[in-house]
Amino acid sequence: MENQAAGISIIAFIVAVGASMGYYQFIYLPQANAKPILPAQVLNPPQTTKIAISPGSSQPSQTKNFVPKEGDAVLGASNKVIWTNHDTVPHSVTSDNGYKDLINGQFNSISSIGLVLPQKTYQFTFTTDGTYPYHCEPHPWMTGKIVIAKGKF
Ligand SMILES: [Cu+2]
Numbered sequence: 015m016e017n018q019a020a021g022i023s024i025i026a027f028i029v030a031v032g033a034s035m036g037y038y039q040f041i042y043l044p045q046a047n048a049k050p051i052l053p054a055q056v057l058n059p060p061q062t063t064k065i066a067i068s069p070g071s072s073q074p075s076q077t078k079n080f081v082p083k084e085g086d087a088v089l090g091a092s093n094k095v096i097w098t099n100h101d102t103v104p105h106s107v108t109s110d111n112g113y114k115d116l117i118n119g120q121f122n123s124i125s126s127i128g129l130v131l132p133q134k135t136y137q138f139t140f141t142t143d144g145t146y147p148y149h150c151e152p153h154p155w156m157t158g159k160i161v162i163a164k165g166k167f
Pocket of ligand 1: 151152156
């Protein structure tokens, strides 16, 4: 009789461990790692917002470095932002606060393409509304911000 009870409790233990492992692997982990499901227009908006990096931006005297300084965009319409370097030296587009988008990762050209070389572009799609201040890492006086309005999303 005692052996039988011990056997049943061992089986119950094995079943419980199996169930919790299954829960962790097939339910908990996929949910914890899941990216939010967003409308296609947010992931791939129909329009872009363009920011120019002006010639002479590596000089502090060039105060019009990121143009416009405030890039205004609308989620689901123009939340894909493209910076074009019109200067003759490389620049970066780097979040002031290490912002990381849930879909597109670090808002920092350095962590994806490195410095933005002359005549090259950097693009980043913000998938959440908000205000995103940024600067240039080699020339910290170069600052700007992107403001993403909620729109209909
Ligand atoms: Cu710069």
